[in-house]
Amino acid sequence: MSKSIMLLGTASSVGKSTIATAFCRYFKNKGLKVAPFKALNISLNSYVTEEGLEMGRAQVVQAEACEIKLKAWMNPILLKPSGNIKTQVIVNGKVKCDMDSYKYKDLNVELKDIIKETFNNSSKSYDLIMLEGSGSCAEINLKDTDIANMSMAKISESPVILIADIDRGGVFASVVGTIMLLDEDERKRIKGVIINKFRGNVEYFKSAMKQLEDIIKIPVLGAMPYFDLDIEDEDSVTERIKNKDNNSGKLDIAVVRLPYMSNFTDFNSLGRLNQVSLRYVESAKDIGNPDLLIIPGSKNTIEDLRAIKKNGIFNKIMELEKSGTLILGICGGYQMLGNIIEDDLGVEGYITSETGFGFLDICTRFNKTKITKQSEGKVVLDKISLIKDIKVFGYEIHNGISNVNKNAIPFIKLNNGEIAGVTNKDSTVFGTYLHGIFDNGEFLNYFIKYLLELNNMEDIIEDTTSYDEYKLKQFDELSKILENNIDMKMVEKIINI
Template sequence: MGKKIMLQGTASNVGKSTIVTGLCRIFKQDGYTVVPFKSQNMALNSFITKEGLEMGRAQVSQAEASGIEPIADMNPILLKPSGNHKSQVIVRGKVVGNMSSTEYHDYKLELMDVLKDTFDELNNKYDITVMEGAGSCAEINLKERDISNMGMAHIADAPVIIVGDIDRGGVFASLAGTMLLLNDEERKRVKGVIINKFRGRRELLGDGVKMLEDIIKVPVLGVVPYNDIKIEDEDSVTTRFKKSVGIRDVHIEIVRTPHMSNFTDFHIFETQEDVSVRYVDYKESLGNPDIVIIPGSKSTIDDLKFIRENGLEEQIKALHKKGKLIIGICGGYQMLGKKLKDPYHVEGEIEEYDGIGLLDTETIFEREKTTTQVEATICEGLNGYLKNLGGKKVSGYEIHMGVTNRSNEISDLDNIYKKLGEVVNYTEGSVNSEGNVFGTYLHGIFDEIDFTRSLLNNIREMKNLEKIESKVSSYKEFKEKEYDKLADFLREHLDIDKIYEIMNE
C-alpha cells in the first residue's frame, strides 16, 4: 500500500484544498506517483470525467497538479444542495437520489464499505494518497457517523494535519479548541498543524506558535502567508466573489444566483489583462458591462425567480436593447428561453414557468441527468459578437436535467464532433439572429483561449479598440505554471521534510 496523509480543517474555507493541491504537486515533482482523495464533498461546482461520471472540481485541480487524469473515485461521494433542505447524492460519479439531511445521515452506514474500497484501490495503485477532509473536523454533533474527517482517517488509518485560518482571526483558539474536542484516538492521529492565510510579519507569531505547541503537543508545520496564486477554489464562500477590480477595456458582470454552479467556468477571464469581472450579488444591480453572464444553476427555476424578484431581469433586458452581449451557461441558457416546463416535477411543484425570453427556445426538464464530455467547433456564418468565429474549437462538459428545443429563427452555436471520446455529429446551443445573445450547455467553453480571445477582440473592435493577443497560450499551460508556483511557495513556508517523516512513520 502507498503512503498517505490527510489534511483536515478547523472550519470550511481555511484553505485545505489549496494546500492539498500544492502537496500533490510537490510529491509529483519529487518523483512519486500521487493521487488526491476526498471522501465526501458538498459543492455545486462539479466536473464530468471522460467516463461521463460526476465529481467535485477541487479534486480535478488536485489531479491536474498530480499529473493524472481525474476520475470519480477521487471524490466518491458528492452532495449537491438542491433546496428544501435536500441534496442530490452522487456516489462514485452516479446519482443515487435526493435526500434530506436525516435520510442521508442514515444512508452513511451503507457508504463505509464504498469508501474503504475506493480508497484502498487508489492507495494500492499510487505511491502517495493526499486526502482532504470537509468543513470542521470537530463537529461533535456529527461525529457518530462521520465519514469526512476523522471517520475517514480511521478507515484509511491515515495520519492527520489540521489547517487553521489566521485571516479570520482566533487561529490559536480554533486549533487548540479543535484538539480539545477530539477524543484520545483522534488526537493521536494528529501529527501537526498549519497556520494558513497569514498577513504580516512572521516573527510576530513566534511566542504564540511556541505556546500553541505546548498546549496541543504537536508541532506547527508552517505558517503559510496569504497568496494570490490562481488555482480553482472550491468553496462557495470564496473571496473571488467579493474581489474589487477596476473597470478594464472589456468588463464582464456575472449574476451570482443563490444556486449558482460551476463558477470555475469564468476563471479563464482572470488570465486576460484587458478583462475585469464582477459578480453581482443579492440586492446589487448590474452596471454597464460589455457582457452579462447568467451562470449554471442547481435550481434553475428558483434562480430565475431570484433574478426576476431582484429586478435583474429588467436590467438584463435593458442591456440587451443597448446591444450588450448576453450569455447563458447551462441553467442560465435555459432561463434565457421563453418557457421552462417541468412535467415530472424535477425542480418542484411548478409545471410551467416563463423564461426571460431573449432566445426563442423552450426547455423541458427530464428525470435523467445528462453528464458528458464533448469537443466541438463554433458554427459558421454567425453574426454580431460571434462574427468570424466559425470553426473555432471549443470543448467542455455537460451537466443538466433538461432538453432545450429551438425555433427555426434560432441558429445553432456549435457542432459537436466528439462525445465521451466517440465520434458524433450533432449541434448544441442557441444564438439569436443579431448575435448578441447566446446560450450553451458547455461548461468550460471559455477555456479554449483562441475562441475566448477572438470573442473578446470582437468586443474590442466594436469599441474601436485595437485587438490584442493573449499572453497565455493555453489555459492548461497557465494552470501548470500556477501549480508549480504553488509548490514552490509551500516548500518555502511548510516543513516538507517533516511531512515526509510523518508519512513514513
C-alpha cells in the same frame, strides 16, 4: 501499499483544498505518483470525467497538480444542495438519489461502506494519496455520521495535519478547541499543525507558534502566508467571486451571481486576462452597462429564474437586451434565455414551469435522466467570422433537454451533429450547454478579440500562455510557497517517505 496523509480543518474554508493542492504538486515534483482523495464534497461546483462521471472540482484541481487523469473515485460522494431541503446524492460519479437533507443519516452507513471500498480498490497504484477532509473535523453533533474527516483518516490509516485559518481570528483557540473535542485515539493521529493565511513577518510569530506547540504537544509545521495566486477554490464561498478593485481591464464582463449558481469556475480563464474586468453582481443596480453579461449555470434553474424576477435583475437584463448588450447563458443560464422551462416530473422541486426571457427560441423540459458528458464541436455561426469554425470542447451537466425551434440559429454544433448552443437573429444573445468553454485557448482569444472590436477597443494580447500551461505555473509557484514556509522534511517524516 500506498502512503497517505490527510489534511483536516478547524473549520470550513480554512484553505484545506489549496494546501492539499500544494502538497500534490510538491510531491509530484519530487517524483512521486500522487493522487487526491476527498470522501465527501458538498458543492455545486462539479466536473465530468472522460467516462461521463461527475465529481467535485476541488479534486479536479488537485489531479491537475498531480498531472494525472481525473477519475471519479477521487471524490466518491458528492452532495449537491438544490433547495427545498433537497440534496442530490452522487456516488462514484452517478446520481444515486435526491433526498431530503434531514434523511442523510439513513443513507450514511451505506455511503461509509462505499467510501471504504472505493478507497481500498482505487488507491493501490499510487505512491501517495493526498486526502482532504470536509469542513471542521470536530463537529461533535455530527460525529456519528462522519465519513469525511477522522472516520476517513481511520479507514485509510492516515496521519493527520490540522489546518487553521489565522485570518479569521482566534486561531489558537480554534486549534486547541478542535484538538480537545477529539477522542484520545483521534488526537494521536494529528502529527502536525499548519497555520494558514498569515499576513506579516513570520519571524515575529515564531514565539507564538512555540507557545502553541507547548500547549498541544504537537509540532507546528509553519505558517502559510496569505498569497495572491490564481488557484481554483472549492466553492462559492471564495475570494474569487468577491469583487475587487480591478479597473485595469478594458472589457467589463458581469456575471449574475445566482442563489444556486453552479460551476462559477467556468469564468476563471476570463478573469486572468488583462483585457478583462470580471465582476459578479447580485442586484440590478450593480449590473450597470457591461460589455458582456453572463448568466451562469444553476442547480435549481427555476428557483433562480424566479429569484432574479423578484430582485429586479430580470427586468434589467430585458433592458440590456433591447439596447444591444451582448448576453451569454451557460447551461441553466442558457435555459433561462429561452421561452419556457417545464418540470412536470418535479426534478428540481414543486414548481412545474416558468417562462424565460424569450430571447432564444428554445423550450426546455426536465427529465429524470441527468446528462453528464464531455463534448467537442465547433462554432457554426456565419455572422461572426472571427469565431466561425473555431473548435470548442467542454462538459455538460444538466437535466433539461432544450428543443431548438425555427427562429433559433445554431451557435455550436457537436461532432455528432447535436446542437449545443444557439443565438438570436441579431447575434447579441448566445447560449450553450458547454461548461468550460472559455478554457479553450483559441475560442477564448478570438471571442475576446471579437468583443474588443465590437467596442472599438485596442486588441492587446499580453499573455499567450495556454490555460493548462498557466495553471501548471501557478501550481509550481504554490509548491514553492509551501516549501519555503512549511517544514516539509518533517512532513516527509510524518508520511514516512
